[in-house]
Amino acid sequence: MTDEPQPRTARYQRLEEDAGERLDRQWIELLQELRLAQTGTQILFAFLLGIAFTNVFEDADAFTHTVYACTLVASALATGLFLAPVSLHRIVFQRKVRDKMIPIAAKMTVGGLVILIVAISGGLLLVLDVALNRTAAIVIVAVVVAWFVVFWYVLPTWVRRANEAAE
Template sequence: MTRSNASYRREEEDSGERLDRHWNELLQELRLAQTGTQILFAFLLGIGFQSQFQAADQFTHHVYAATLIASALAVALFLAPISFHRIVHRQGLRDRLVTVTDRLTQIGLAFLVVAMAGGVLLALDVVLSRPVALGLVTGILVWFAIFWLVVPLVVRARSAES
């Protein structure tokens, strides 16, 4: 069995190189997540000031509040690594930086899923009946869970078996 160049290079890395690679990978992932989350957050901020929204029912206002809060928390978690890095820069804490950033990103993704579901629910509730909108959002949450959690866990489990 031959090893791929990537796996061979990983075996040759020292811990500093591995931490640098993980840090760079996390930064690339965060760039994608930050942009979309910030756009969603900005969009949500504008909704609350629309006259039609002011007339919406209490359910819509609660969904909006939860969605806006989840979006703000996701933005905070996706931006936190920047502040963390600035504070611990050149302190020899790259291992902790990578570990903490990984956790912040995972939690941020959870809040992003909540914000996405809330945003979709707000939109679908306008054009469909509420039970249909809730059913579709439930399906969307399952979709996220499959591709963000189940598929990676299955791949990881199969990789561990071989």
């Protein structure tokens, strides 16, 4: 037995799914991805909501208040985009538009992920600005943003292009 993956075409030939089954599978996969993203985003949002009511926050400078406001809004927007496919599905349910709904929901999810990077980075900056000096906090957050971009966008894009070139 070998650990080498089966050729891509052989795997998909065995599936032999029709268009409806493919759409159902794609929708289920998207929902699984959204469950993961929604949970983390909602926890971050709840954490951020609590910060504004602390004494330490009241004494913070304008930079901290601005970062907080931007982070809170980004977190709300990301949450909205991760929940939008649910609303879309409810409104178009049984209208036979799944072939149109899935690409729209996928774009909402990608948009939510982009905004989630902003929200996570802002939350990290808020905490690191307290723990470290501001310059160090900003540098670390910039490195974290680059890390997210590499692993969430550059690597997947590279894999996608390499796969397209191999086909």
